[in-house]
Amino acid sequence: MTRTIRIGTRDSELALWQANTVREQLEKSGYTTTLVPVKSTGDIVLDKPLYELGITGIFTKTLDVAMLNGDIDIAVHSMKDVPTALPKGIVEAAVLKRAATQDILVHKGLDFLDNKGIIATGSLRRKAQWLHRYPEHTVVDLRGNVNTRMKKLEDNDWNGAIFAAAGLQRINLTPDNFIDLDWMIPAPAQGAMLVVAKEEDAFCLEALSLLNDKETQECVAIERDFLRTLEGGCTAPIGALASKVNDVEYRFEGALFSLDGTQKIQVEETFSLGKHEGLGKKLAEKLLDEGGKELMKEIKEILKKD
Incomplete structure (x- = not known):
């Protein structure tokens, strides 16, 4: 464990808190780390709504580039800010235990x-x-x-x-x-922290596997599959939450809204972990069939004009 793991992070107080949490957990396991703060476009350009900037993963792209350039080894993100498709060569290495979702x-x-x-x-x-x-x-x-x-x-x-x-x-x-x-459906993966690493970096992937919370990982995967299938990206009016009801049951709730809030299309289902393969995709397809396809088209056309 002589290698120092360079942890990339945005430089806001919250982002640094998240990165330091990962740092502490890695160092408890015997790894040596250092923080590398980076300012993202989303932190610099504050005079425009996010959707007007037209960049997918505006808070994560700078760290992706730093990782692919070899300036950092891993990056810590609020998972709700991360696009559902990661750049080639970068993979999910750990999803930490989820905090409050609301x-x-x-x-x-x-x-x-x-x-x-x-x-x-x-x-x-x-x-x-x-x-x-x-x-x-x-x-x-x-x-x-x-x-x-x-x-x-x-x-x-x-x-x-x-x-x-x-x-x-x-x-x-x-x-x-x-x-x-409590009536507002959160963003997919809200409350979860994601750590990414390069696909080829076996050292960091092994280290980060110790931080992964399986239940959180599986729940947010359903939510992100739902989002990916709707093709919403991080800025569309889409909410999704998979949460524990009791020891054996989980509940998924997802919805798509019109930009002005007048329309709402919602899907719900109770499921068990281990028997949820393809659930997010299936429920998104159900929502699309129930009017979501037309609504998504309308949303994209409005955002394009703006």
Whole structure:
């Protein structure tokens, strides 16, 4: 174990927390590591919504290039930011045990819920689901790392902003004034951390196998198969969650929304791990057959015009 594993990461507080978590787990197993922070395009360009940038994997591409160039050995990502198709030569090496999956609303008081309100989010998925439930509200774009977004909420006259619970919990930034959005279907793989490595790097693949959580890995694989089949990428209004009901049962819930939130097509199924082969693909195909194909076409045409 004389080799030092170079861990690539974005340089935000949350990304560094995630990378340090991987670093600690590897070093507990006797490996030597070092962090290599890299700034991604998604962290630099903050004045446009993500879908307008037209780049798949905007938060992961810079680290992919660094790995393929030999500047880093492994990279740590929030798994929901990772495209369903990895670059040639890069593979999933470990999926860490999942944290909270839900979205939360950080707010300045909840009186607005029954009236007009302004909510901030940079996610088309969150925007569509919020407008589906609160069609009278206005949703504004919000970009930046979690610290930046929290400061923008404070500085603007918005009523609230939507965050992933896991992100705020990991860096102890969850305020008192929040509510769980248990009705909002999360992004595929939300709350999970992914570590990738080069396919040919047997040393790193063996090291990272010690960090893998099989249950999380199998659940997020179903969600990402669902997303891949819908051809949504990371910016379409698609939610998916496979979660444990009891010791033997798991439940999958997935949905596709129109951009304005007026349409919702949903699928659900109970399943057992080990008997779930092809489940994500099957349910996505069911959704496409029930109107999803036409809705996906409409979404892509609107985003192309924008």
